[in-house]
Amino acid sequence: MVRTPLVIALAAGTAAASALVAVTGPAAAKPPTPSVDAVAAADAAVQARPSVLRASKHDTFQRRQVYKSHGLTYAAYDRTYKGLPVKGGDFVVVTDDAGQTRYTSVAQSSPVGEVSTVAKVTESAAIATARGQLTTVTGVEATRLVVVATDGAAAKLAYETTVNGTGAEGVSRLTVDVDASTGAVLATEEHVTEATGTGTGWINGTVSLNTTQSGSTYSLKDPSITNLSCQDASTRVTFSGPDNVWGNGNGTSKETGCVDALYVAQKQKAMLTAWLGRNGQNGSGGAWPIRVGLNQQNAYYDGTQIQIGKNTAGRWISSLDVVGHELGHGIDDKTPGGISKGGTQEFVADTIGAATEAYAANASDPFDYQVGEEVNLVGSGPIRYMYNPSLAGDANCYSSSTPGSEVHSAAGPGNHWFYLLAQGSGGNGQPASSTCNGSTVTGVGIQAAMKIMYNAMLLKTSSSSYAKYRVWTLQAAKNLNPGSCTQFNAVKAAWNAVSLPAQSGEPTC
Numbered sequence: 001m002v003r004t005p006l007v008i009a010l011a012a013g014t015a016a017a018s019a020l021v022a023v024t025g026p027a028a029a030k031p032p033t034p035s036v037d038a039v040a041a042a043d044a045a046v047q048a049r050p051s052v053l054r055a056s057k058h059d060t061f062q063r064r065q066v067y068k069s070h071g072l073t074y075a076a077y078d079r080t081y082k083g084l085p086v087k088g089g090d091f092v093v094v095t096d097d098a099g100q101t102r103y104t105s106v107a108q109s110s111p112v113g114e115v116s117t118v119a120k121v122t123e124s125a126a127i128a129t130a131r132g133q134l135t136t137v138t139g140v141e142a143t144r145l146v147v148v149a150t151d152g153a154a155a156k157l158a159y160e161t162t163v164n165g166t167g168a169e170g171v172s173r174l175t176v177d178v179d180a181s182t183g184a185v186l187a188t189e190e191h192v193t194e195a196t197g198t199g200t201g202w203i204n205g206t207v208s209l210n211t212t213q214s215g216s217t218y219s220l221k222d223p224s225i226t227n228l229s230c231q232d233a234s235t236r237v238t239f240s241g242p243d244n245v246w247g248n249g250n251g252t253s254k255e256t257g258c259v260d261a262l263y264v265a266q267k268q269k270a271m272l273t274a275w276l277g278r279n280g281q282n283g284s285g286g287a288w289p290i291r292v293g294l295n296q297q298n299a300y301y302d303g304t305q306i307q308i309g310k311n312t313a314g315r316w317i318s319s320l321d322v323v324g325h326e327l328g329h330g331i332d333d334k335t336p337g338g339i340s341k342g343g344t345q346e347f348v349a350d351t352i353g354a355a356t357e358a359y360a361a362n363a364s365d366p367f368d369y370q371v372g373e374e375v376n377l378v379g380s381g382p383i384r385y386m387y388n389p390s391l392a393g394d395a396n397c398y399s400s401s402t403p404g405s406e407v408h409s410a411a412g413p414g415n416h417w418f419y420l421l422a423q424g425s426g427g428n429g430q431p432a433s434s435t436c437n438g439s440t441v442t443g444v445g446i447q448a449a450m451k452i453m454y455n456a457m458l459l460k461t462s463s464s465s466y467a468k469y470r471v472w473t474l475q476a477a478k479n480l481n482p483g484s485c486t487q488f489n490a491v492k493a494a495w496n497a498v499s500l501p502a503q504s505g506e507p508t509c
């Protein structure tokens with residue numbers, strides 16, 4: 001569970017207006033030098049308990065991550081109720097360098113009412129229920145009492161347990177919320193994000209890599225990105241050797257798969273710095289181990305690692321858009337609100353994969369808006385097409401069925417939106433893209449589009465959805481372009497063009 005280690009459980013009954021607890025989380029360990037004044041101003045704004053926070057008298061707030069982007073400071077907060085963590089109680093306060101609150105993004109739409117913090121179900125019964133959600137269980141992580149404040153539903157006391165093992169969809173790391181009064185499962189959250197990937201490793205050609213030397217031994221460990229290395233998935237040992245020469249161009253070699261994967265991670269880190277001003281994939285100079293050797297036509301991120309599988313010809317699938325996508329899940333995880341919800345997680349990761357591929361400008365894998373074109377995962381070409389999702393059977397246009405669709409299929413409207421925002425309906429050197437409303441959309445370029453997307457992710461809360469991404473991307477375009485509505489209008493036109501309608505209370509320009 002991504003945020004579990006960050007939560008400070010306050011003793012029940014300590015709720016007080018002044019109990020604003022400043023917490024240094026992992027993301028703040030090496031912060032991207034946030035303005036101290038802006039952070040203090042955000043804390044003061046929170047301490048005043050404005051109505052937009054939907055605070056009950058039992059709520060206290062804990063600051064978590066802080067990100068600085070284009071002159072604004074994004075401070076993310078969690079909430080406790082009578083000392084218990086509130087899932088769905090998070091919010092982001094955006095402050096300018098003058099200390100003024102510019103925007104507040106809040107997950108809850110109403111305050112937590114009166115909720116008893118006394119469980120009627122035993123912890124062991126709740127754990128048994130959580131285990132029952134998986135086919136096989138290899139481990140159980142921590143269990144704790146929480147208040148679940150799902151947007152639009154009454155808040156409930158629950159046990160939150162994370163179990164590891166195998167479920168119907170394969171490998172699983174699942175957080176299960178069990179109602180502490182009735183024993184019913186309230187919600188589950190799968191942390192394993194699967195991209196039926198692409199292949200690479202033999203794709204990126206001859207590349208230079210940043211490696212680590214210890215004595216006379218070199219290893220595929222990045223010297224400056226904390227925790228980034230490439231390993232054999234079977235042994236979890238980082239590839240090493242007496243020379244600094246890696247791989248042989250054969251896609252079935254795990255070491256070659258690692259050459260491609262590490263190259264992608266390092267190119268992406270450079271993109272994050274140059275385009276977004278973000279310090280590494282996790283926002284504080286770090287990333288995760290990449291493990292090549294998963295015996296599936298798949299790749300995934302699970303909150304602790306990236307696993308890379310193979311195509312049906314046995315070649316490891318470490319391409320720019322696949323590894324860029326998986327690391328993109330990690331970036332999504334390590335921005336406020338955690339992994340995006342409501343059918344948006346795969347589109348978010350695809351935008352980051354596309355931006356990584358664009359930034360790398362590798363002649364062996366020319367920049368495009370197909371996903372997995374280099375890998376031919378199962379012998380039928382790309383797995384997704386951002387300019388025309390229907391080519392892979394996904395929806396081009398948003399509808400009420402989108403949020404409930406299979407997560408990769410649900411990426412269609414979001415990918416189409418991103419393409420229209422970046423390239424426009426004419427394609428600007430890429431394929432033309434038809435709109436759902438017959439309109440013509442002018443693009444802003446992928447760098448500006450990615451910047452808008454990323455700054456929208458900084459407004460993300462745990463109640464993310466397509467509708468909220470429309471609001472957040474509009475607000476991001478405003479935040480990034482004081483005094484100009486050009487990009488704002490492009491964001492709006494692109495959402496209209498994929499049939500995601502205007503939302504009540506959305507920004508105007």
Ligand SMILES: [Zn+2]
Pocket residue numbers: 193194195325326329345346349
């Ligand atoms: Zn994915």
